[in-house]
Structure formats: C-alpha cells, structure tokens
Amino acid sequence: GVYREDAFGAPVYSWQYVDQVYDFLLGIGIRPFVVFDFMPSALASGETTVYWEKANVTLPNSYEKWQNLIIAATEHFTLRYGREEVKKWYFEVWNEPDNAPFFSGTFEDYCKLYDVTARAVKAVCEDYRVGGPAISGNVEWVSVLIQYCSQNTVPLDFISAHSYSTKGFCEDGTHL
Numbered sequence: 001g002v003y004r005e006d007a008f009g010a011p012v013y014s015w016q017y018v019d020q021v022y023d024f025l026l027g028i029g030i031r032p033f034v035v036f037d038f039m040p041s042a043l044a045s046g047e048t049t050v051y052w053e054k055a056n057v058t059l060p061n062s063y064e065k066w067q068n069l070i071i072a073a074t075e076h077f078t079l080r081y082g083r084e085e086v087k088k089w090y091f092e093v094w095n096e097p098d099n100a101p102f103f104s105g106t107f108e109d110y111c112k113l114y115d116v117t118a119r120a121v122k123a124v125c126e127d128y129r130v131g132g133p134a135i136s137g138n139v140e141w142v143s144v145l146i147q148y149c150s151q152n153t154v155p156l157d158f159i160s161a162h163s164y165s166t167k168g169f170c171e172d173g174t175h176l
Contacts, residue, residue: 003040003069011065015076026081034077035134036070036117037094037102043069048104058104063116070120074128083125091130092160093117098138107141111148118155131158 004012022032038055039045043065046058060066077086097103097110105113114132121130135141142159149156 002073003042005042011068011072013069013072013076015073015080018073019080022077022081026085031085031089033090033092034073035092035095036073037092040069046104050101057102059109059113063112066113067116067120070117071123074121074124078124083127087125087127087129089129090158091117091121091128092134093130093132095134096136096162097133098141099136102136107144110141111145114145114149115152115154118149122155129157130155131160132156134160134162136162137164 001014001017004014006012025032039058039060041056043060043062044056044058045061046056048057049055050057074086074091077089093114094110095102097105097113098107103110110133118130121128133141133145139161142161146156146159148154
C-alpha cells in the first residue's frame, strides 16, 4: 500500500501503515531497521512473487521511479521522526538477494539496485546509514559488493548477513 500510480502514471505514496508500525516500535523503545525490498506492483518489471501475500521479487520497471520512492520514503521518515532520530536507523537494500525465491535478478542487477537505492538515501542525508546485501549464505556477494562500491564510489556503511542455525546435508546424509 505504500506505492501506486494514478491514471497518468504519477506516483501516489501512502505512509499510513508504515507510520502505524514505526510509531508503535518507537513508542516501545525499538528503532526501525528499514529494509527496502519487495517491489510494489506498480513498479515491478515482472510478476514473480513469494509468500501468500504475493510479495513481488522483481526489479523495478523504472529505476527513476524507484529512486523517487526511496527519496520520498526517506524524506517522510525525516519529517515525521526528525533527522537526529533517523540518523540512528539502518537502511538495508533488499533481503537475501542471493536467495532466488526472494530476488529474481543477478548479482549485477543487485549492484545496480543497491547503487540507486543507496544514493537515494544519501541524497536525503549523507549521515544516514545504508548497506546490505543481507545475504542468506552466498558469502562471495560480500567481498564483491564491497569491491563494486569502492570502485564506483557507492555509499556502503554496513554489511548485513543472515546466519541460520541449521546445517545442510549431502544426499548421502552427511553434514556439509
């Protein structure tokens, strides 16, 4: 419900539900960890989804509109909660893009999405923290993302990853 377009293709933003969640979290002393993931239907380049709510995992059909959405969301948070509060938050670009069910693009696609998103957050405030890639196990993504950001002067304030407490098994039943 955050993003839709009017009959002329102009964006219409709605922060109602996000505000309710963030107001509650901040009210009980928890700071939001903002994750920019799952593509709004009106911005999606395809129809690949995950979960019962059919969360779209495709790239944006317009990086300009995606960038504008990220800027609008970040500006909204700044106006509603104040720059000093939002400086304490983390903005993560996507969730587990190395895990095919959650992201339909390649690593190169993720780099472009990360680049556009990180620059949009920093356009609102250079002091805001932005990072990723919230990998689910493909550790190669970390070093290559750091290299990409370094070579292209893309902001990267933190690296995120998920560690699962399960061990994989080989087909013969032995542990990986």
